[in-house]
Amino acid sequence: MTHLPYEDRREANEFTDIVAADEARPGIGKQLLNGIGGLLVLLITGIVIVLLVLWKSP
Numbered sequence: 001m002t003h004l005p006y007e008d009r010r011e012a013n014e015f016t017d018i019v020a021a022d023e024a025r026p027g028i029g030k031q032l033l034n035g036i037g038g039l040l041v042l043l044i045t046g047i048v049i050v051l052l053v054l055w056k057s058p
Contacts, residue, residue: 019025026034
């Protein structure tokens, strides 16, 4: 069978992180700030959509 050689050489089950030489590694503060900023954007977008729906409803 053609798939048998591929089953014999199993690779590791874990993924390895490939980091480029110029890749930035943000600190925990920057990650928290980005997360809170994203949540605020989603919250404001949701409120705007709800207000638009309520405004257009009869």
